[in-house]
Amino acid sequence: MRNAWIIAKRELAGYFVSPVAYVFIVIFLVLMGFFTFMMGGFFERNDASLLSFFVWHPWLYMLLVPAVGMRLWSEEHRMGTLELLFTMPVTPAQAIIGKFLAGWLFLLVALLLTLPMVFTVQYLGEPDIGPILTGYIGSFLMAGAYLAISGLTSACTRNQVISFITALVVCLLLVLAGYPPVTNILLKWGAPSAVVDFAASLSVVFHFESMQRGVLDIRDFIYFFSLIVFAIFTTSVVLKSKRA
Amino acid sequence: MIKAIEVTKSFGATVAVDKVSFEVKPGEVLGFLGPNGAGKSTTMRMITGFLPLSAGKILIGDYDIEEDPINAKRLMGYLPENAPSYPDMSVEAFLHFCAAIRGLSGPQKEQAVEKAIETCHLGKVRRQIIDTLSKGYRHRVCFAQAILHDPPVLILDEPTDGLDPNQKHEMRLLIREMGKSKAIIVSTHILEEVEAICTRVAIIDQGRLVFNGSPAEMLAQSPQAGRVSVNILGPNAVEIRATLQKLPAVTDIQILKELPLWTSVLISSSKKDGLASAVKALLDSQKWDFNELHTETGRLDEVFRRITSLDSAQEVKK
Missing domain, CATH: 3.40.50.300 (P-loop containing nucleotide triphosphate hydrolases)
Structure with missing residues (x-):
């Protein structure tokens, strides 16, 4: 674990010495604000909650998290530092987890910078703090799942553009699986409702929505963590087969 | 290790x-x-x-x-x-x-x-x-x-x-x-x-x-290695060649340069050890003046080229 942490620290420092971190955070916050207030109708709702804020997270992350994850491994490939890292006395698992943690912590920093949103609703009304808290937890877990997937696509290619696009498409599928347009198509095709439910339950939106409403269900945790573990494990397989 | x-x-x-x-x-x-x-x-x-x-x-x-x-x-x-x-x-x-x-x-x-x-x-x-x-x-x-x-x-x-x-x-x-x-x-x-x-x-x-x-063993594989070159002052090439043939196990005598005052010779022998001193002894006995007598050490790049361009059936030298 110590080694994973050393790698995470190095990686995290790497975000902040380059403009990547600042550009990302500014764009993230501006878009968050724009969608919440302009598209989400924050004021028109006349409701002291952050629903109009959280509802955009699956979509915004889809665009932004792959941008963070795309460089995780393709950059190491390109710079040749992968050879350096994997000839040091660290296990691949330590390296993968370290890099993932760095990205996740970075996303956490970006997410925490949206806290003024919470202060805003608190100033304007008396929101229920429970759903806000669980919403943040859900958002953080979802960011982790997206990041793990982006890390996986990044391990597959040394081309960052390919990594970005692939991660975006996979995340898009995960979002769309639960949306009515998709589930309706399945229903129209005469799919049994069990199948439709299953497809919908694969969607991040399905699991994130209950968290926005203040429900902390162990199944949602299992869902996000199994996505993360699966992607990280597959990353290790891909990295190993690349060297074989 | x-x-x-x-x-x-x-x-x-x-x-x-x-x-x-x-x-x-x-x-x-x-x-x-x-x-x-x-x-x-x-x-x-x-x-x-x-x-x-x-x-x-x-x-x-x-x-x-x-x-x-x-x-x-x-x-x-x-x-x-x-x-x-x-x-x-x-x-x-x-x-x-x-x-x-x-x-x-x-x-x-x-x-x-x-x-x-x-x-x-x-x-x-x-x-x-x-x-x-x-x-x-x-x-x-x-x-x-x-x-x-x-x-x-x-x-x-x-x-x-x-x-x-x-x-x-x-x-x-x-x-x-x-x-x-x-x-x-x-x-x-x-x-x-x-x-x-x-x-x-x-x-x-x-x-x-x-x-x-x-590296010494590698150098020894050079065809050049062990040859002796010398500049002999005085006699002409024909004379030199005839005299040097008396050396033991001589395989080749090359006249590298023939000038009015001196002649440059390269001597190859199947018996590489002591070739230089044998040449010296012979020249001394003829009372010929000479300079720049030395044994060639061979060149690594030559050996490298030879070894790596040979057919892959080359045996492994231990």
Whole structure:
């Protein structure tokens, strides 16, 4: 674990010495604000909650998290530092987890910078703090799942553009699986409702929505963590087969 | 310290390294030679645990690189080809990171980093971002990373690549110095380097080990080696040729240059030992004046060309 942490620290420092971190955070916050207030109708709702804020997270992350994850491994490939890292006395698992943690912590920093949103609703009304808290937890877990997937696509290619696009498409599928347009198509095709439910339950939106409403269900945790573990494990397989 | 036993690596159908075996003991510097694409870097990557082996076994100290990679890697310092490092870090931060990963901490870590910075003359650029450094400096940063933890085994893939002549010289001195106690493998294209730093040479061609011996043994394979050249003053070429034929086991006498005052001759013999003194004795007995009598040592590049361009059926010289 110590080694994973050393790698995470190095990686995290790497975000902040380059403009990547600042550009990302500014764009993230501006878009968050724009969608919440302009598209989400924050004021028109006349409701002291952050629903109009959280509802955009699956979509915004889809665009932004792959941008963070795309460089995780393709950059190491390109710079040749992968050879350096994997000839040091660290296990691949330590390296993968370290890099993932760095990205996740970075996303956490970006997410925490949206806290003024919470202060805003608190100033304007008396929101229920429970759903806000669980919403943040859900958002953080979802960011982790997206990041793990982006890390996986990044391990597959040394081309960052390919990594970005692939991660975006996979995340898009995960979002769309639960949306009515998709589930309706399945229903129209005469799919049994069990199948439709299953497809919908694969969607991040399905699991994130209950968290926005203040429900902390162990199944949602299992869902996000199994996505993360699966992607990280597959990353290790891909990295190993690349060297074989 | 380093033991490779029938190491084989194949990528799909192509065999990049084919049953290569060798050993490097502490105090030895093994020069790893071979044409481009012969499998040098692949072999080094297997030794350092970056690439898995297709067959065979590699031992670093007592540890199998495949079965106990962490302990094996602890004993090694590695300078990969092109000397990669994290370009967005400062020299100091990069070395601190590497030291931490190597398990060093506290004053031990500080000391190790300071020593590596001093050894590699990085003091002037220690706070600079690696991306802004020249190629020579970047190379030294990566080399500093390899020697940071004072490992008993060093694997250096083209360590003098991209350095200026002064830095090259210094790097060679450094390798020779460290070679007294460590087991070192150095791959290189520069043959003079082999004579300067290596105690042993391994030549790999098309994935096979085609030579493994000392630089002197390698030189001895040169057709030139053991020939005696001399400038004889006075007699003409015909006379010289006739006289030199009396030498024991002479196979060839070449007149290199014939000038009014002196003649330059190259003598080959199947009996190489003592040829020079035999020539001297003969010339003295003839009371001929001569100068520049010396035994040719052969040239590494010639031997290298010969060994690596031969058919792959060439037997392995142990």
